[in-house]
Amino acid sequence: MSRDRPPRLSFRNRLMASLIVAAILPLAVFGGLALVVAGANDPIQPALARGLLLALALTAIGAVLLAGWLASDLTAPIRLITRVVERVSAGDLAPDELRGALELPGDDDLARLGDRHGRLAQDLARRNRELRGILNTLESTTLDEAPERLAQRAAGEARATFGMIDCALILGDPVDVPAEEAVPGEAVPVRAQLVAAGQVLGVAAGRLPATRRWERADQDLFELFALEISAAIRNAQLYTRVEAQNRRLVELDQAKDDFLRGVSHNLQTPLASIRGYAQQLAAERPDRRLGIVTEQADRLSRMVRQLLTVSRIESGVLRPAQEVFAPAAMLRRAWEGLGVADVPFTVDDQSGGWLAVGDPDQLDQVLWALLDNAVRYGGRTPITAAITVRGDAALAITIRDAGTGVDEADSGRLFGRFTRGAGRPSDEGSGLGLYVARGLCRAMDGDLALEAADGRPGAAFTITLPAEEPGEF
Numbered sequence: 001m002s003r004d005r006p007p008r009l010s011f012r013n014r015l016m017a018s019l020i021v022a023a024i025l026p027l028a029v030f031g032g033l034a035l036v037v038a039g040a041n042d043p044i045q046p047a048l049a050r051g052l053l054l055a056l057a058l059t060a061i062g063a064v065l066l067a068g069w070l071a072s073d074l075t076a077p078i079r080l081i082t083r084v085v086e087r088v089s090a091g092d093l094a095p096d097e098l099r100g101a102l103e104l105p106g107d108d109d110l111a112r113l114g115d116r117h118g119r120l121a122q123d124l125a126r127r128n129r130e131l132r133g134i135l136n137t138l139e140s141t142t143l144d145e146a147p148e149r150l151a152q153r154a155a156g157e158a159r160a161t162f163g164m165i166d167c168a169l170i171l172g173d174p175v176d177v178p179a180e181e182a183v184p185g186e187a188v189p190v191r192a193q194l195v196a197a198g199q200v201l202g203v204a205a206g207r208l209p210a211t212r213r214w215e216r217a218d219q220d221l222f223e224l225f226a227l228e229i230s231a232a233i234r235n236a237q238l239y240t241r242v243e244a245q246n247r248r249l250v251e252l253d254q255a256k257d258d259f260l261r262g263v264s265h266n267l268q269t270p271l272a273s274i275r276g277y278a279q280q281l282a283a284e285r286p287d288r289r290l291g292i293v294t295e296q297a298d299r300l301s302r303m304v305r306q307l308l309t310v311s312r313i314e315s316g317v318l319r320p321a322q323e324v325f326a327p328a329a330m331l332r333r334a335w336e337g338l339g340v341a342d343v344p345f346t347v348d349d350q351s352g353g354w355l356a357v358g359d360p361d362q363l364d365q366v367l368w369a370l371l372d373n374a375v376r377y378g379g380r381t382p383i384t385a386a387i388t389v390r391g392d393a394a395l396a397i398t399i400r401d402a403g404t405g406v407d408e409a410d411s412g413r414l415f416g417r418f419t420r421g422a423g424r425p426s427d428e429g430s431g432l433g434l435y436v437a438r439g440l441c442r443a444m445d446g447d448l449a450l451e452a453a454d455g456r457p458g459a460a461f462t463i464t465l466p467a468e469e470p471g472e473f
Helices: 011-038 045-089 095-101 109-139 147-162 216-284 288-315 327-338 360-377 433-443
Strands: 166-171 188-196 199-208 323-325 345-349 355-358 383-390 394-400 447-450 460-468
Touching: 109 147, 109 216, 147 166, 147 199, 147 216, 166 216, 188 216, 199 216, 216 288, 288 360, 288 433, 323 327, 327 345, 327 360, 327 383, 327 394, 355 360, 360 383, 360 394, 360 433, 360 460, 383 460, 433 447, 433 460
Parallel strands: 345 383
Antiparallel strands: 166 199, 188 199, 323 355, 355 460, 383 394, 394 460, 447 460
């Protein structure tokens, strides 16, 4: 209520006051006229005055009672409409019950107001059902459903939700689906475009019974339905496309692995023959060129073995053996196998008798790759290998050189396939050594990591393997 406006009587009180005044005023006027006509000296005037006062009092009492009853009866439809509106606003949308409650007799303004509110309750209930149907349709959609199947199912949901005779969601150019004209007495055509992310996917078209009212709010709900289903169809199309691309990539990757396995197996035999004949010729007639042939054959053989190992790692068929061994002796043998006599190499064994658990052949391949990298990229600086025991029952083998180290930009991608440092020549190695080494370590329930720079020169790689105490054997 506004502060600058005085309070007003309610409609009910004003109606009662009007009825009371209408009942008393004629009697009061008539009594006053009667007293005037009788004259001041008429002996019957006092009795007439008392009678009039009594009649006025009885009339006032009767008028108040009658006005209260009439006001209550006249405002009953308004109170009923108010209660119905409150129920509707609270979400109680029982259209048949509310429509029956608002069926007022007569054809006056109150009856028409009640009928209009009944229709409003029915419309709200129907639109709430339509909105619930839209939500149910959206909740039932899945990404892996084919777009055509989703459109077909959504058309059936729209037909049931909006009470249509028929409905279809047509994917394609809406121009190819001409709009129908509304003909009085026949089914009413409705239509909404399917649009997602600014792209027109098609059109939703249906027909309603001729007796069905279709207002702007109904069209808005239908367009909302079309918009939400368009997003679901678009997502399903994208998912289908991604799935097809993924299947194609898996097939290509499988073909690549098969190719690598075939090439690796087919190259090993001629390489073994080349190496064998080169060694035989070198034994009969020493020649440096035959030594180079043997070295390059060994290098190519190692690269082929790396390719074969990559395919085995990625196909999941790599099954390492579980043996117990001392890694210090393996480190020395791997170093001797490299044949680098001009590079200092030391082993700092702090294992205290602990033994590693893993596959010796696979670890030998890992050690060879790390030592070869240390020699190649460490600038032939001294190399150290430290063996320590971790608190989580694991052995750590750290191989460190004193070279220039690893650039920070390269540290995050060293273990990728076919990856080399940014400053390395493209023909220097296969780029598989560290990738294969880490895969072999993880297959043995261990790991391989690049140690963080701690102010010391060079690069350090740490192999972690499960370990057993010496007292257990």
